[in-house]
Amino acid sequence: MDLTLEIWRQENPKAKGKFETYKVQNISPDCSFLEMLDILNESLIDKVQLPINFDHDCREGICGMCSLYINGRPHGPDNEVTTCQLHMRKFKDGDTITIEPWRSKAFPIIKDLMINRNAFDQIIQAGGYISVTTGGVPDANSIPINRNDAELAMDASACIGCGACVSACKNASAMLFVAAKVSQFALLPQGKIEAKDRVKAMVAKMDELGFGNCSNTFACEAECPKKISVSNIARMNREFLCANIS
């Protein structure tokens, strides 16, 4: 496949970035999207030019490091995948592909397509944990847990914190991320103990960091590579309301 790429280049957080056009040739349809960028970077290095910076780590859809806003959608045209799991067969020979970083006030650009998602860490630090002093390993069945709640908590905990929800949302809102983190604890007995303080602290942090509000547009759910449900957002709305009135 021969492709034209329009890629956002920005030297540093303060620099004024711009789109640059690149051509890549002979790309295999079985190549992953990041491999295609690797090939482009190799060719740039050969020409003694600066390679394009982009985030990645596991390259198997589990770490949440890869990002990229590809042709109007976070993680590109496929559903329920991260960019590292996206294949070039989703594109056609001769296509022009526009590649942008996640755009959000809370996620400043470090370089090119690489963004700083430290805001998510700060939200987790505000309350996304359980403060227990662990003793010996308790018996697995000593705390009864409703099967349905266990499933829902498991689904919520599938969030890998990639930030696609923020990037897809017209308001750059982090509601789906925060809701998933609040839900995974709120549904389980161990997490219920600190549930009220947790939801208050995490929502306050989210607002403080400059993320937008939720308009219930649900682009987040549509673009989440782990299919986190917006019902988690409703759960967080409930949790927050209860935490503040009781």
Add this chain to the structure above:
Amino acid sequence: MQKSDCMKSILNYSSLSKKYIMALAGVFLMSFLVIHLAINLCLLRDDGGEWFNAAAHFMGTNYIIKFFEIFLFAGIIIHVLIGVVLQVKNWMSRPVAYKSGNKSTTSFFSKYMIYTGAVVFIFFIIHFMNFYFMKMGWVETTFKIRGEEPNFYLVAQALFSNTNYSILYIVLITILGFHLNHAFQSAFQSLGINHPTYTPFIKTFATFYSILIVVGFNIIPLFFLFFKA
């Protein structure tokens, strides 16, 4: 708490609290719309405005209604103010727009709430100038019942007999319907109600409600245009 602290805490309400207040105000407005529609439909009765004027008289004089009128105005003001505050924060949250736009699958009307809301606001202004100001006696009219109260039936008839006014009214009400279609379901989600069984029903009902409002209110100008003019 000091008074200034109190003010500050209201301004600093979390995004979620702002949405609860907005949703509650919106739900109140949505329920009022149904009552308003019921009254407007009296215009269709060929009774020289007897029912409609009786309803208007009741709404204008009953003390319980007058009490709720405070909530109605407060509701509109709060809904609009918070809506604008939220929207400004939302715009600021993405300082640089995407070149390739947004191609994610979303509910359509949800993306344009501030614009449909702004149109509804303009409609409110026109509407208040035509009716509410007259009720308060701030605007004079020649259509009077026994030379005292304004005869709102005749006022409405005069307005709807004007083709341009009727077309504008139909367009504005339809845009209100776009706002309501998302608003109805959104309010439930904002208040924390999302259920595998009930949410699909709520969404269907939202469509039904918005169609009811659009068709219900728009029958009246169509009736005056085609059967009375």
